[in-house]
Amino acid sequence: MATAVSTYAFLNAKLRARMAKLLPRETITRMVHAHSLEEALHLLRNTSFASVLTAYEQTGDLLTAELEIQRLQQQDLFDVKRYAAQFTDSVVTEFLSILLSRFEISDIKNAIRLWFERAIRGRMVEDKLPYLVRSSFTGGATVESIVNASTPAELGAVLESTPYGAVLSSVLPSIKESGSLFSVEVALDRWYFQALQHGVLSLKKRDRKVAERMIGIEIDVVNVNWVTRMVEPGQEGSSGKPVLLSGGYMLDSSALTAATESGRGTQDLADFFQTRFGLPGLSGTAEDGYADNRTRSAALLESMLQQALLVESRRALAGNPFTIGIPLAYVALKQQETRTVTTVLNGKYYAASEADIGAFL
Amino acid sequence: MIFTSRMVYLTAVTLQEYEEAVAQALLRLGLVHFVDLRTVARLIAPEISEELSDKQSAGIQDFSTTARQRIETILTTGGLVPPPVRPDDVAAQTQLTPDEVNRVADKIMGRIEDVREQQRNIQQQINRLEDVQRHMPGVNTAAARELSTMGAGGTYLFVRSGTVPTDQLELLEQKLALFPAVLTVVGREEDSAFVVLVGMKRNQSDLGGLLDAAGFTAREIPAEATAETHETLEASLAKLKGKQGELAKSVVSLVADEQPKLEDAWRSMRVRELMGSIEGSFSETKRATVISGWLPASDRAAVTAALEAATENHIHLEWYEPDQLKHRPKVSKDGLEKDSRKRSRKRPGRVVMPAGLNAPSRLENPRFLKPFQILVTNYGIPAYGTLDPTPAVAIAYLVMFGLMFGDAGHGLVLVLAGLLGLWWTRVHIKPGVPLPKGLAGSIPTLSRLILWCGGASIVMGVMFGSYFGFGWLPPLWFNYHGVVAGHVEVGPVQSLFDVLRITVYFGVAVIGIGLVMNWINLVRQKRWFPLLFDKSGVLGGIIYGAGVVLAADFASTGFRSVPQNPFLLGVVGVASALLFLKAPLEGESKNVMWWVMEWVIELLEVFAGYLANTLSFMRVAGLGIAHVTLGIAFFQIAQMASPEGYNIAAILILILGNVLIILLEGLSAGIQALRLNYYEFFSKHFQPSGVEYHPISLDSTP
Numbered sequence A: 001m002a003t004a005v006s007t008y009a010f011l012n013a014k015l016r017a018r019m020a021k022l023l024p025r026e027t028i029t030r031m032v033h034a035h036s037l038e039e040a041l042h043l044l045r046n047t048s049f050a051s052v053l054t055a056y057e058q059t060g061d062l063l064t065a066e067l068e069i070q071r072l073q074q075q076d077l078f079d080v081k082r083y084a085a086q087f088t089d090s091v092v093t094e095f096l097s098i099l100l101s102r103f104e105i106s107d108i109k110n111a112i113r114l115w116f117e118r119a120i121r122g123r124m125v126e127d128k129l130p131y132l133v134r135s136s137f138t139g140g141a142t143v144e145s146i147v148n149a150s151t152p153a154e155l156g157a158v159l160e161s162t163p164y165g166a167v168l169s170s171v172l173p174s175i176k177e178s179g180s181l182f183s184v185e186v187a188l189d190r191w192y193f194q195a196l197q198h199g200v201l202s203l204k205k206r207d208r209k210v211a212e213r214m215i216g217i218e219i220d221v222v223n224v225n226w227v228t229r230m231v232e233p234g235q236e237g238s239s240g241k242p243v244l245l246s247g248g249y250m251l252d253s254s255a256l257t258a259a260t261e262s263g264r265g266t267q268d269l270a271d272f273f274q275t276r277f278g279l280p281g282l283s284g285t286a287e288d289g290y291a292d293n294r295t296r297s298a299a300l301l302e303s304m305l306q307q308a309l310l311v312e313s314r315r316a317l318a319g320n321p322f323t324i325g326i327p328l329a330y331v332a333l334k335q336q337e338t339r340t341v342t343t344v345l346n347g348k349y350y351a352a353s354e355a356d357i358g359a360f361l
Numbered sequence B: 001m002i003f004t005s006r007m008v009y010l011t012a013v014t015l016q017e018y019e020e021a022v023a024q025a026l027l028r029l030g031l032v033h034f035v036d037l038r039t040v041a042r043l044i045a046p047e048i049s050e051e052l053s054d055k056q057s058a059g060i061q062d063f064s065t066t067a068r069q070r071i072e073t074i075l076t077t078g079g080l081v082p083p084p085v086r087p088d089d090v091a092a093q094t095q096l097t098p099d100e101v102n103r104v105a106d107k108i109m110g111r112i113e114d115v116r117e118q119q120r121n122i123q124q125q126i127n128r129l130e131d132v133q134r135h136m137p138g139v140n141t142a143a144a145r146e147l148s149t150m151g152a153g154g155t156y157l158f159v160r161s162g163t164v165p166t167d168q169l170e171l172l173e174q175k176l177a178l179f180p181a182v183l184t185v186v187g188r189e190e191d192s193a194f195v196v197l198v199g200m201k202r203n204q205s206d207l208g209g210l211l212d213a214a215g216f217t218a219r220e221i222p223a224e225a226t227a228e229t230h231e232t233l234e235a236s237l238a239k240l241k242g243k244q245g246e247l248a249k250s251v252v253s254l255v256a257d258e259q260p261k262l263e264d265a266w267r268s269m270r271v272r273e274l275m276g277s278i279e280g281s282f283s284e285t286k287r288a289t290v291i292s293g294w295l296p297a298s299d300r301a302a303v304t305a306a307l308e309a310a311t312e313n314h315i316h317l318e319w320y321e322p323d324q325l326k327h328r329p330k331v332s333k334d335g336l337e338k339d340s341r342k343r344s345r346k347r348p349g350r351v352v353m354p355a356g357l358n359a360p361s362r363l364e365n366p367r368f369l370k371p372f373q374i375l376v377t378n379y380g381i382p383a384y385g386t387l388d389p390t391p392a393v394a395i396a397y398l399v400m401f402g403l404m405f406g407d408a409g410h411g412l413v414l415v416l417a418g419l420l421g422l423w424w425t426r427v428h429i430k431p432g433v434p435l436p437k438g439l440a441g442s443i444p445t446l447s448r449l450i451l452w453c454g455g456a457s458i459v460m461g462v463m464f465g466s467y468f469g470f471g472w473l474p475p476l477w478f479n480y481h482g483v484v485a486g487h488v489e490v491g492p493v494q495s496l497f498d499v500l501r502i503t504v505y506f507g508v509a510v511i512g513i514g515l516v517m518n519w520i521n522l523v524r525q526k527r528w529f530p531l532l533f534d535k536s537g538v539l540g541g542i543i544y545g546a547g548v549v550l551a552a553d554f555a556s557t558g559f560r561s562v563p564q565n566p567f568l569l570g571v572v573g574v575a576s577a578l579l580f581l582k583a584p585l586e587g588e589s590k591n592v593m594w595w596v597m598e599w600v601i602e603l604l605e606v607f608a609g610y611l612a613n614t615l616s617f618m619r620v621a622g623l624g625i626a627h628v629t630l631g632i633a634f635f636q637i638a639q640m641a642s643p644e645g646y647n648i649a650a651i652l653i654l655i656l657g658n659v660l661i662i663l664l665e666g667l668s669a670g671i672q673a674l675r676l677n678y679y680e681f682f683s684k685h686f687q688p689s690g691v692e693y694h695p696i697s698l699d700s701t702p
Helices: A004-019 A025-033 A037-042 A050-059 A062-087 A090-120 A143-147 A152-159 A165-178 A182-201 A205-228 A253-262 A265-277 A290-318 A325-349 A354-360 B016-029 B037-044 B058-077 B087-095 B098-134 B147-152 B166-176 B201-213 B225-257 B259-280 B297-310 B340-346 B367-379 B390-404 B408-428 B439-464 B480-485 B496-524 B528-533 B538-556 B566-586 B592-616 B618-641 B648-685
Strands: B007-015 B157-165 B181-188 B192-200 B288-296 B315-320
Touching: A004 A062, A004 A090, A004 A325, A025 A325, A025 A354, A037 A050, A037 A325, A037 B058, A037 B098, A050 A062, A050 B098, A050 B225, A062 A090, A062 A325, A090 A143, A090 A152, A090 A165, A090 A182, A090 A325, A143 A152, A152 A165, A165 A182, A182 A205, A205 A253, A205 A290, A205 A325, A253 A265, A265 A290, A290 A325, A325 A354, B007 B016, B007 B297, B016 B087, B016 B259, B016 B288, B016 B297, B037 B288, B058 B098, B058 B225, B058 B259, B087 B259, B098 B181, B098 B192, B098 B225, B098 B259, B147 B225, B157 B166, B157 B201, B166 B181, B166 B192, B166 B201, B181 B225, B192 B201, B192 B225, B225 B259, B288 B297, B297 B315, B367 B390, B367 B439, B367 B648, B390 B439, B390 B496, B390 B618, B390 B648, B408 B439, B408 B648, B439 B648, B480 B496, B480 B618, B496 B528, B496 B538, B496 B592, B496 B618, B496 B648, B528 B538, B528 B566, B538 B566, B538 B592, B566 B592, B592 B618, B592 B648, B618 B648
Parallel strands: none
Antiparallel strands: B007 B288, B007 B315, B157 B192, B181 B192
């Protein structure tokens, strides 16, 4: 019978060794203090992001450099799947495959967004299309087939062969009328987290606890994002239940229900965090400034939840070395690293101040 | 080379107006390891310590560092390396300020950004054409299709052919530039051009509109259009990519054109940075600047001359030997040092320096010993005044490696690998440039070490008569292969036990040398108590020495009868008994039972520890035997593959086998030799409490 040691020893050892290649905080700080985008990029020269600098030097194009960042991240995390298949059991491999399908879903969302801009809103997408990660999706759909679809029905036909075809087929017909892709994004996120939660159930008890905590925080991030975008209550058929995801770690269902039904969404969530966790200064004050405070509160909430995820990741790294916590932590840290580098580079490109860039990190 | 370099401590006081000149002089010399005087002053001269304030130079240093790093970035963009800083540059450092350097950097970065903007525009054009190319299989590929069929369906391409008035052609081309589209002119008629447009179906309404606006008249797609369109597309892409490449090179040229200015700026900021570090270690009173630090005693005259010249003799220098800065003064109830007047006549006051302010240790070894010096400093910095173990480590390490990896052929491979590494270093690492991070930065040192190890292997290989496992020449010492295979019946070494005995004797020698080194260090430090009573002290050494002889006697009887040497037994007994005095003399406890317990534990540690340390050297024999055994195994496999002579398969087996042996055994031997040095040898004498000598000089790494 497989033990935790035999299941995770090699995989987690590999991932721990890879963590040494994550960018140190000092490099990020120096990038933030750099005088220009070029100087910030040069700090990546002797790191695992060296090819990003090369891409920029060859094209002068930040978007090409960002595409390279995405490619590096995906390649790195594809290696996680490969190590899992090589070193661990089928349950863990399957779980990690589901976990890493988030990148495919993200690419599909990006492709659908461009299709929407082009086919529904009638805008040119030529300047954005080259910067999509060109991968083939599960089931044979490609970026080309998605972006070049003429109608929602054609798009549905293209996506039918993917694992998400069924959930998308119910929402695609209405997007032209609604003029929004929100229902598509919600459907994809819902599919993902339900698949992930199903995968968690197949894990052993100790792993399940760790996974539920970390995935729960990610669910909280998604829910906050949805509440921020003014989720209408009762979208799920006629049941009147909120559309928000269950299984969050820090936000419970009562707080979510209150936030969605009150109409004050983020304000209520901010108050909840202030009351429950004693975090001052999150909620807005004057009614006149509500819109600004709502945006500010949402950004702070998401940022705080991202930090909570990092704290959980570090906790997993410091704890039992033979659990699913290490792979989960690695994925979280790698994504955080990619997000940080992209944020800093964009900040430098748009000549944002160091304080403004720091606020987003 | 034998001991760490002798150091002296300098305290100097001069007027503030000479501060910069003093800093420049000290930077040019690059000999002083600066210390924080305020901490020292509290001990040496408490009455003035409160008068001292730290020099505020951190801000200047930070601005200079940032500016220097910016210039380095620009130099790196142009494939250039920062220049060395010369002594003449020190005086010129005031010519450029960080603000001026930042302005230079801003200007150059602005010009680079202009080029990047052009690159971006070209890249967008390339992106559009590549979008079309992605959907057009190459003419000579299996998926090649005619344009007419591509446009009809099954692809995302929009294809039209027809005529456009000649005067509308240029305008049409300009408007098409915003789309992923290729316009090919396949023929010319009187007032019109026959064109073929290939674009994306998703843009068909826009493209159709542009064609209509240009007065387009549709015609059938000609047969040659497919090939010509491919040609046009490839030619356009090649032209754009060529331009892109030229722009990328132009950045390098731009930086190269500014190289003199950039190098001046870099030097200026580097000197400012170093001056900031030096001045940051100074302390000030209202009108004076106080300087303090350690320097090699041999350079005292040079530093004195430089300081006196820089200050026009307006400087007061005080020199201290490390001995004078070691002992704690006896302090009376009112806080004054007892017998202070008597002490001041005969000797200056003695103080205990905090650990970080002890005399720094400088290891001076010839260049060929540098790899072994690095092995020593990796473990720790030897305390000041102790023996530099580098020469001993070099000999011990190489002998151990040779015993574990004794094959002349394998050694030759290592020598070649070392030479290859040194060649790589010469090609890729320029003098004065900081080493790259990671494995690449270790290559220079590793290569030299591998070169030495290879040499040791060659020597021992000749001694054992082993050349890639073949006995081509008779051994100068003993036939290791023969001993392992059980074929040797004459000579000093006939069995594996003889080999084990050799390594044990070697271990005894290494441990013995370690003990003697420890005693020398303790005598120099005048630490008499540990000299006598420590595990590696004289008593412990006597027990060990007598024990080795007794053990040899015991072994010589085939481990059958107890040693009968009353004198040596008596020596061991007396030394063991004397160890009992350690606990009472240390004075930690007045409990006799405590003393007994301490004594018993001490004896256990001495006997067990020395036994374990000595037997640990048997691994040298173990690895040497494994090295030979692996070779024998591959020979046997080769013979099985080719019973009569050596065919291709057998040769391949032998080659691969030797490669595997070199990699596996080479790594094992290197690691085990290091382990034996660090644990068995260093534990006997090494005091890793030293502070490394780090003077601020023009050669200091940024």
